[in-house]
Amino acid sequence: MSETTKKTLPKVLVFSTEKISDPAIDLAGLLKLHYPPTVYVITVPCSSAVKPKWILRAFDKGYHGVFIAADGSDCPFSETCTEKTSALIAQTHILMKERGLNPARLKMAAICSVCAEPFVKHMNNFVEELSKS
Numbered sequence: 246m247s248e249t250t251k252k253t254l255p256k257v258l259v260f261s262t263e264k265i266s267d268p269a270i271d272l273a274g275l276l277k278l279h280y281p282p283t284v285y286v287i288t289v290p291c292s293s294a295v296k297p298k299w300i301l302r303a304f305d306k307g308y309h310g311v312f313i314a315a316d317g318s319d320c321p322f323s324e325t326c327t328e329k330t331s332a333l334i335a336q337t338h339i340l341m342k343e344r345g346l347n348p349a350r351l352k353m354a355a356i357c358s359v360c361a362e363p364f365v366k367h368m369n370n371f372v373e374e375l376s377k378s
Contacts, residue, residue, distance in 0.1 A: 254283040255309035255375035257368065260295045261286050265358055266314035272361035280368035292316045292353075293329035297337040304346055309375045312367065314356040327355075347378065 261267050267288055273280070285308075289295060292315040300311050315330045330353065338348040352371055356364050 257310040258303045258308045259286045261314045266356035268358040269360045278365045313353040
């Protein structure tokens with residue numbers, strides 16, 4: 246992909262969890278599955294640890310979208326991870342609306358350790374959606 250094409254694709258920041266979704270992202274690479282080169286990944290211990298201010302900062306820094314690859318029910322740190330992560334998404338959506346940001350620019354999905362293909366599909370679809378807006 247040329248540098249010009251890369252610059253025109255929306256940038257997406259992914260918060261990925263160390264024990265659950267990171268292995269899926271690594272597996273996508275091993276399987277040579279392709280998603281846009283403008284997807285950047287930050288590893289966190291648990292998806293419920295992501296702070297709304299981190300998400301808003303990503304938008305301030307020029308990211309077009311933020312994706313949280315959530316632990317779901319497999320979280321090794323908290324039995325209520327799914328509820329906590331959903332609550333932080335809801336809280337961030339409110340803050341985004343207050344700032345005039347489209348809440349559709351923030352997505353979340355549970356990505357298990359072997360979900361390489363679903364992760365790639367999510368990234369390709371998200372970048373495509375962001376390209377249209």
